[in-house]
Amino acid sequence: MPKLNENYQNLKESYLFSEIAHRVAGYTAAHPDKEIIRLGIGDVTLPLGSLAIQGLHNGVDAMASSDTFKGYGPEQGYDFLRNAISAYYEENGIYVDAEDIFISDGAKSDTGNISELFDTDNVILIPDPVYPVYVDSNLMGGKQITYLAGNADNQFLPMPDKNIHADIIYLCSPNNPTGAVYNRSQLKEWVDYALANEAVILFDSAYEAFITDPKLPRSIYAIEGAKRCAIEFCSLSKTAGFTGTRCGYTVVPRELVFTASDGREMSLHAMWNRRQSTKFNGTSYIVQKGAAAVFSPEGMRQCRENIRYYQENAKMIARTLNHKKIPFFGGIHSPYIWFECPQGMESWDFFDYLLKNAQIVGTPGAGFGENGTRYFRLTAFGTHENTAKAMERFDKLF
Numbered sequence: 001m002p003k004l005n006e007n008y009q010n011l012k013e014s015y016l017f018s019e020i021a022h023r024v025a026g027y028t029a030a031h032p033d034k035e036i037i038r039l040g041i042g043d044v045t046l047p048l049g050s051l052a053i054q055g056l057h058n059g060v061d062a063m064a065s066s067d068t069f070k071g072y073g074p075e076q077g078y079d080f081l082r083n084a085i086s087a088y089y090e091e092n093g094i095y096v097d098a099e100d101i102f103i104s105d106g107a108k109s110d111t112g113n114i115s116e117l118f119d120t121d122n123v124i125l126i127p128d129p130v131y132p133v134y135v136d137s138n139l140m141g142g143k144q145i146t147y148l149a150g151n152a153d154n155q156f157l158p159m160p161d162k163n164i165h166a167d168i169i170y171l172c173s174p175n176n177p178t179g180a181v182y183n184r185s186q187l188k189e190w191v192d193y194a195l196a197n198e199a200v201i202l203f204d205s206a207y208e209a210f211i212t213d214p215k216l217p218r219s220i221y222a223i224e225g226a227k228r229c230a231i232e233f234c235s236l237s238k239t240a241g242f243t244g245t246r247c248g249y250t251v252v253p254r255e256l257v258f259t260a261s262d263g264r265e266m267s268l269h270a271m272w273n274r275r276q277s278t279k280f281n282g283t284s285y286i287v288q289k290g291a292a293a294v295f296s297p298e299g300m301r302q303c304r305e306n307i308r309y310y311q312e313n314a315k316m317i318a319r320t321l322n323h324k325k326i327p328f329f330g331g332i333h334s335p336y337i338w339f340e341c342p343q344g345m346e347s348w349d350f351f352d353y354l355l356k357n358a359q360i361v362g363t364p365g366a367g368f369g370e371n372g373t374r375y376f377r378l379t380a381f382g383t384h385e386n387t388a389k390a391m392e393r394f395d396k397l398f
C-alpha cells in the first residue's frame, strides 16, 4: 500500500466556487424567472485583442511547414518573448535581464511550484486574506505558515513586524481579493526587512497592468535592492485576457544566492532552472507567439483598452458603494472591490442576502482566509450593461 502525502489532509475543502454554484443553482430552480447577474467571477470576459490573435495564427502557420515547424523549445521560453518582456519592464523604467525571465503556462503553476525550492524548516509569512494558492501549495509540502493579518486598520496592506524573523514572504499587489496596492515606501520597507532577515519575497504582480498611477510600483524591482531578495510572478491572464490561452513569466534574478548548510553557495536561479528543465517542457510555441504580440506597442494598446473597460465597471461599483456609504478597498488599480458586509453580516449570509434581494452573485470573503469572514468581493469582469443593472439593484437594498 502506498504511504500517501498526508499533508493533503491539512487542506481545507476547496468548496468556495462549488458552494457558490450550488447556492445559485438552488435559487435559480426556485425562481426560474429571475435574471441573475454574476459579479463574482475572477476571470476575464473580453476576447483577445486582434494582435494577440494574429500572433497565435502566425504560430499555428509556422507549424504547418517543415522549414518553420517547431518541436520542443527551450524550457525557459523563447528568446523573442523573454526579450520582449525585458523591454516591457524597461518601458516602466525597470531593468530586468531577459536571462532572468522564465516563461511558463501561468502564474498559478509558478507560485505553487516555487515552494519546492525551500525546506520545510522556514518561517513563511502569507497574508490573510489572499489568493489561496500560496497557502495550499505550502500545506501540501507540509510547511508551517505564519499569517499576516490584513484588515481595515492596515488597509489590507500588512507591514513587516521587525521583532519577528521571516525566511519567506508572499506578497500580492495589487491584491486579490482586496484590490489593495502597496506604495513605493511600503514596498521598500518590505525589501529592507527581507534584506535584513536574508529572506526571500515571492511577489505576485499578476494585476500590475491595472495600476494607472505612475507613482505606484508595478514591479518589486522598482525598489532598490529587490534583486537580492525577490522573485516576481507575472501573468498575461489579467493583462491580456490569457486565462484560457495560458502564459505567465517568473523573474528569478541571478543575484539570489544563499549559503547552504554545508557552506556551499546555492543560486535560486540555478535551482529554478533545474526544476523547470526537469519537470516542465516549456510553454507552447504558438502561445509564446501570441504573447510576444501582446508586448508590441499596438498589442499593449489593445490590452489597455480592455483593462479600461473593466475599470469603468469598477468605477460604477465604487460609485454605488460610495452612495450607500459603504467603505471599500480596491476598485482603482484593480478589478476587485472589497468591502465589509453591511449590517454586521457574515460573508455567506450576505451572499444569500444579495442573491435573494438583488439576484447578484459575488464572492464571500471567507473563501480567502479568516480575515475575510465579514468581507465581500465584487469584480469588474462583467459587461457594462450587467454591472450597471446590478448596481441599480444594489442601490435599492437596505
Ligand SMILES: *Cc1c(COP(=O)(O)O)cnc(C)c1O
Binding pocket: 105, 106, 107, 108, 109, 131, 172, 176, 204, 206, 234, 235, 236, 237, 238, 242, 243, 247, 248
Ligand atoms: C489570476 C491570478 C493569477 C494568474 O494565474 P494564471 O495561472 O497566470 O492564470 C496569479 N495570481 C493571482 C493573485 C491571481 O488572481
